[in-house]
Amino acid sequence: MSFDLLESAKNLFNGNVISQASAQLGESEGGIQQALSAIIPTVLTGLLHKTESTGDVGGLLNLVKGAASDASPAALGSALQGGAGTLLSKGTDLLRSLFGDKVGAIATTLAGYAGIKESSATTLLQSAAPATLGTVGQYAIQNNLNAGGFAAFLNSQKDKILNAVPGGVNLAGILGLGSLSAIGSKLSGLAGSFGNAVGGAATSTVNTVKQAGNGKWIWSLLLILVAIILLWYLMKGCGGNKNNDVVTDSITTSQLADSAVAPVPATTEVTRESIQVSLPDGTVLNAYKGGIEDQLVNFLKDDSKAAGKDVWFDFDNLNFKTGSAEITEESKVQLSNLAAILKAFPKTKIKVGGYTDKTGDAAINKKLSQDRADAVVNGLKALNADAAQLLGAEGYGAEFAKAAADAPDEERKKDRHISVSVREK
Numbered sequence: 001m002s003f004d005l006l007e008s009a010k011n012l013f014n015g016n017v018i019s020q021a022s023a024q025l026g027e028s029e030g031g032i033q034q035a036l037s038a039i040i041p042t043v044l045t046g047l048l049h050k051t052e053s054t055g056d057v058g059g060l061l062n063l064v065k066g067a068a069s070d071a072s073p074a075a076l077g078s079a080l081q082g083g084a085g086t087l088l089s090k091g092t093d094l095l096r097s098l099f100g101d102k103v104g105a106i107a108t109t110l111a112g113y114a115g116i117k118e119s120s121a122t123t124l125l126q127s128a129a130p131a132t133l134g135t136v137g138q139y140a141i142q143n144n145l146n147a148g149g150f151a152a153f154l155n156s157q158k159d160k161i162l163n164a165v166p167g168g169v170n171l172a173g174i175l176g177l178g179s180l181s182a183i184g185s186k187l188s189g190l191a192g193s194f195g196n197a198v199g200g201a202a203t204s205t206v207n208t209v210k211q212a213g214n215g216k217w218i219w220s221l222l223l224i225l226v227a228i229i230l231l232w233y234l235m236k237g238c239g240g241n242k243n244n245d246v247v248t249d250s251i252t253t254s255q256l257a258d259s260a261v262a263p264v265p266a267t268t269e270v271t272r273e274s275i276q277v278s279l280p281d282g283t284v285l286n287a288y289k290g291g292i293e294d295q296l297v298n299f300l301k302d303d304s305k306a307a308g309k310d311v312w313f314d315f316d317n318l319n320f321k322t323g324s325a326e327i328t329e330e331s332k333v334q335l336s337n338l339a340a341i342l343k344a345f346p347k348t349k350i351k352v353g354g355y356t357d358k359t360g361d362a363a364i365n366k367k368l369s370q371d372r373a374d375a376v377v378n379g380l381k382a383l384n385a386d387a388a389q390l391l392g393a394e395g396y397g398a399e400f401a402k403a404a405a406d407a408p409d410e411e412r413k414k415d416r417h418i419s420v421s422v423r424e425k
Contacts, residue, residue, distance in 0.1 A: 003274055005157045006164055009040050009071075009135040013128070014282040017076045021127075025120040035114035035124050041164035042106065042171055043125075043132045046098035048158055049175060049183050057147040063097065064137035069332035071134030073283045074340050074383070076127055091126035094133060105174050113168045138286050141330045142274055142317070155187035277337075279344035285337045291316045292420070293337050300345045300425055307425040312353070314417045318376070325371035327379055335376065338420070339383035346386065349424040352376045354395040357415040358405040362398060370395025372418060391423055 013036050022029045051060050069075075070090070095103045103125070111121035140150055162180045165171055172180045273289040277297050287293035292313050299305055299313070318335070319328040327335065342348055354369030373393035380390060401415035 006160050009132045011284040012073055012131050014073055016282050017073050027116045027120050031114050031116045035110055035116055038110055038113055038166050038169050039124055039128045040132050041161050043129050044161045045165055050098050052187055057151050061147055061150045064133045065140055067130045067134035068137035068141055068330055069336050070130035071138050072336045072340055076131050088126045091129040094129045102174050109169055138333050151187055281344045283340050307422045311422045312419045314419045318418055325375040327375055335379045336383055339380050339385045342385050342389050349389050349391050351391040351421045351423055352393040353419045355417050356398050357412040358398045358401045366395055366397030369397050
């Protein structure tokens with residue numbers, strides 16, 4: 001099933017969020033819903049327009065990735081209740097990046113459309129912008145999109161987004177356009193432009209080969225052509241992460257690339273199915289099928305399965321900066337999801353464990369595993385997780401590693417992970 005960006009963003013604004021907004025802003029729930037029905041496609045339309053009007057696809061890709069951790073109902077609720085002023089400030093900056101000095105006019109138009117106060121429309125805009133753009137960022141991170149892939153993704157979503165902007169919101173006029181249909185016409189071209197130079201070079205090489213009369217040149221030219229094709233393949237996003245400057249150790253598909261030992265060569269990553277995980281409080285999480293969110297929620301909902309010290313779930317999308325216990329910004333998506341799960345299951349208590357393989361210095365590995373497990377617990381606390389639900393962290397190093405230090409990495413990588421143990425449910 002193909003990913004629907006608009007619906008995924010809408011799912012963040014569940015009944016609890018709408019009720020909180022209604023109570024905090026002094027507006028009817030109907031008015032809040034009406035406003036959000038316009039705000040979400042408006043923010044996404046601003047992203048489409050900014051992408052093609054500036055051509056800065058890479059910069060905007062980094063912008064939405066930076067908002068990925070804000071795409072959660074918990075963050076929205078905190079912002080609307082006045083407990084997350086930094087998120088409102090971030091929303092202001094994001095809106096200014098997309099719309100410039102037109103933000104005020106947009107808020108006025110939305111207020112009139114929804115029948116709410118202009119101040120309420122402004123607060124909703126500021127709260128919704130990081131969450132809405134963060135949904136885009138989460139998808140980009142989970143699917144390892146590069147600039148070309150990001151432009152192609154936006155191009156695939158544009159029609160539904162533009163059609164969702166209500167006729168009563170004169171967004172085209174505010175943006176100085178004849179109609180919204182003018183937006184998005186350049187996106188497919190932008191996606192293709194990242195490969196045009198390479199494609200042109202390949203064509204030139206083919207022509208050279210055709211013209212070469214001396215056979216000894218042909219094999220060399222063919223090798224060049226193969227190299228160009230491989231480069232093009234990587235630029236389309238089938239290789240690793242080409243947009244992040246920071247090198248990271250990744251706990252992906254239950255692996256921890258322990259920077260205390262020799263770096264592990266990158267392998268081809270299997271495409272994973274994105275799903276939505278529903279929590280008892282109405283929160284909907286964007287996650288991977290079979291990932292920690294999927295497994296953990298199914299376990300907590302199943303009364304036939306008991307908690308205990310032997311019940312562990314591995315993180316599958318958690319990254320640290322190389323040689324440190326600093327969690328990367330993108331990884332806070334999964335951390336935020338875990339915080340939301342703990343909130344939805346208030347009786348649940350967990351312990352975090354860090355593990356490494358047997359390669360390298362045992363003491364260094366143990367310290368790194370402890371520091372990283374501590375970082376996860378501290379990250380959950382920073383996301384307002386109930387401290388009573390967090391039973392601490394422990395770094396086990398290579399204590400439970402099964403593969404020998406000289407075993408193939410395919411075996412050793414199973415020993416490198418950060419995990420969560422459910423002690424009570």
